[in-house]
Amino acid sequence: MRIFVYPGSFDPVTNGHLDIIDRAAKLCDKLIVAVLVNRSKAPAFTMEERVSFLEQVLSGRDNVEVIPFSGLLVDFMKKHNATTVIKGLRAVSDFEYEFQMALLNKNLDPEIETLFMMTNIKYSYLSSSAVKEIASYGGNIRDLVPEQIVDQIYEKLRKK
Numbered sequence: 001m002r003i004f005v006y007p008g009s010f011d012p013v014t015n016g017h018l019d020i021i022d023r024a025a026k027l028c029d030k031l032i033v034a035v036l037v038n039r040s041k042a043p044a045f046t047m048e049e050r051v052s053f054l055e056q057v058l059s060g061r062d063n064v065e066v067i068p069f070s071g072l073l074v075d076f077m078k079k080h081n082a083t084t085v086i087k088g089l090r091a092v093s094d095f096e097y098e099f100q101m102a103l104l105n106k107n108l109d110p111e112i113e114t115l116f117m118m119t120n121i122k123y124s125y126l127s128s129s130a131v132k133e134i135a136s137y138g139g140n141i142r143d144l145v146p147e148q149i150v151d152q153i154y155e156k157l158r159k160k
């Protein structure tokens with residue numbers, strides 16, 4: 001069974017993430033969306049909220065599973081018998097950081113492959129940070145994130 005992992009902060013999940021998830025899920029038997037407990041970045045949404053957003057949005061996709069993780073990605077991969085890391089690339093500017101991570105992970109575990117998928121051009125400008133900034137000022141995020149979570153995002157970010 002081919003198990004792939006799509007790791008990230010998903011703070012919050014965007015339509016760009018969802019596009020990658022749907023395309024990656026077709027390439028494997030099971031796709032694990034691994035939600036990072038990041039020690040260095042303070043997320044706007046709690047782990048519970050980020051996982052809940054993903055679960056709401058992904059319900060009905062039977063080969064996609066959402067699992068929180070902390071620690072090293074390669075250890076998470078091994079624990080779940082996963083072979084491949086999926087990363088989305090939006091622009092050349094994403095490349096250097098992703099290239100470094102892919103090589104570091106390869107160094108930590110040579111068995112693991114990183115597969116880069118080009119984002120849909122429609123979402124090439126989109127990021128979770130942009131969504132948070134726009135939502136905090138009450139701007140329109142309806143084309144940027146799945147509709148099930150739009151109101152929950154406004155509710156949390158407008159309070160601040």
Ligand code: PNS
Binds near residue numbers: 010036071073074
């Ligand atoms: O959505 P993000 O914040 O860009 O995702 C970053 C993520 C989770 C993919 C990256 O930080 C990660 O893999 N962290 C796990 C820690 C780790 O394995 N570090 C060593 C390789 S850089």
